[in-house]
Amino acid sequence: MxxxxxxxxxxxxxxxxxxxxxxxxxxxxxxxxxxxxxxxxxxxxxxxxxxxxxxxxxxxxxxxxxxxxxxxxxxxxxxxxxxxxxxxxxxxxxxxxxxxxxxxxxxxxxxxxxxxxxxxxxxxxxxxxxxxxxxxxxxGPLITRNNQKENESEILKWLSTKNKCSTLYISFGSEKYLSKEQIEEIAKGLELSNVNFIWVVRFPIGSDTSIEDALPNGFLERVKDRGIIEEKWAPQAEILAHENVGGFMSHCGWSSVMESIYFGVPIVAVPLKFDQPVNSRLLVEIGVGVEVKRDESGKFSGENVGEAIGKVIVEERGEGFRSKVRELSEKVKMEEENGFDEVAEQLSSICMKK
Structure with missing residues (x-):
């Protein structure tokens, strides 16, 4: 600012x-x-x-x-x-x-x-x-796809080996960082739910924390066959568009919300601050997301995380979430096609008056 x-x-x-x-x-x-x-x-x-x-x-x-x-x-x-x-x-x-x-x-x-x-x-x-x-x-959602596949081939190649809708994508955006305690609880939730996952873990610039330091002892070895942890960047749009992704654990920043709906992927909501709690409540209201439960101080446990993941991916009701968000995705794309005409008309009108 x-x-x-x-x-x-x-x-x-x-x-x-x-x-x-x-x-x-x-x-x-x-x-x-x-x-x-x-x-x-x-x-x-x-x-x-x-x-x-x-x-x-x-x-x-x-x-x-x-x-x-x-x-x-x-x-x-x-x-x-x-x-x-x-x-x-x-x-x-x-x-x-x-x-x-x-x-x-x-x-x-x-x-x-x-x-x-x-x-x-x-x-x-x-x-x-x-x-x-x-x-x-x-x-509309203003979704951008990355056409350069060289740097993302390993992640997408790995994802292609998994079953349809079996994998959870986890990312908290480029400006929000989880505490060590929150990282540990999410890791516990992943072990409890036993799902495949792609997890983008970022640390603040200048931090000397390593992945090994932040995660529970032995976690990387225990999940090596069903999880990828990426420290820098992952092709989010391409991952969400992949048929083997069945859920997105997100901080509920608005761009991530719009991408997830656009690609028909339900959200496991872990809002952190600003507008994110409000976005999370909206997702629950329209039936395309589950929010991780917290205590009165705002803390969540591995059990809370595992329960929310289960509702979206593991349990039978997860198909209900996916069906709802896919239906909404189609409506968003139809509205997007027709919406640009109104935008152009409104902006042209302002310029003409000027």
Missing amino acids: QAFQSSSSDFSDIITKIKPDLLIYDGFQPWAAKFASSQGIPSVHFCNSGSTPMSFFHHLHTHKSFDTYPFPEIYLHGYEIMDLMKQGESLKMGDGDEDFLNGIMKLSHNIVLDKTCRVIENKYIDYFSELCHKKVVPI
């Missing part, structure tokens, strides 16, 4: 030079839209976090309480509210009221673009639109 703030003068020079017809910005640079407006250039906010968390937190911003949010399926536990209060200051973008939500409400020209689909978030899209007094235009 500091880097974005410090780039504002360079941005001003660039936009003055190229004089674009339209600026599309996200919530981390509301100052960009403010400067564009001063130059007579209309701006449109691009929201990449989904309408459920945006409406949920916008409701808090507007009504100063979660209690009156109209959809009781979406809520926060006590420990999540405490975490949110600690994280709140990180949404401040500058002096005064120039924050994340005000950047959307005041600066976006008539519409807000949202990386979502109505078949997933219909009522939440409408409520978000009502709160921010803008037309919220869904633009």
Whole structure:
């Protein structure tokens, strides 16, 4: 965020030079839209976090309480509210009221673009639109596939040797790191469930922790025939698209949620912070995910993890989750094909008026 703030003068020079017809910005640079407006250039906010968390937190911003949010399926536990209060200051973008939500409400020209689909978030899209007094235009999941297979062949080759829907993919994104305790409990859950798995384990930059140090003693030897642990990067889209993947254990970042639904893979939800708990509750509501149970302090056990994995992959009910998410996947792809026309029409209209 500091880097974005410090780039504002360079941005001003660039936009003055190229004089674009339209600026599309996200919530981390509301100052960009403010400067564009001063130059007579209309701006449109691009929201990449989904309408459920945006409406949920916008409701808090507007009504100063979660209690009156109209959809009781979406809520926060006590420990999540405490975490949110600690994280709140990180949404401040500058002096005064120039924050994340005000950047959307005041600066976006008539519409807000949202990386979502109505078949997933219909009522939440409408409520978000009502709160921010803008037309919220869904633009689909924006899924990108990697066409270069050289670096991923070993993982996909291994995955191809497993049975259909038998393998769990585990990744917590590129910016979230599990504690040693959480890594150990997930490892215990994997042993209890006895499933095949591909697990991307990352450590913060500068950490001297090794995989061997983080995992329980003897774990790697015990699971060597049914698991792959990758320390750096894995081709997530290609893995999720593979027929032998039956579930995705995720922190529920919005891009991961959209990818999982797009490729028809149910989610074992382990939300960590920010919008992730809200996304997790949405997945449970629409029937395409199971959230790992936690205690009152937010801790989960290996037994909790194994139970959730079992519901998605091992038990017979897992087929129900897969059937539901595959049906939703087809609807998302159909909506995606038709949705770009509206996006183009809305943006063209803004440019024509200008």
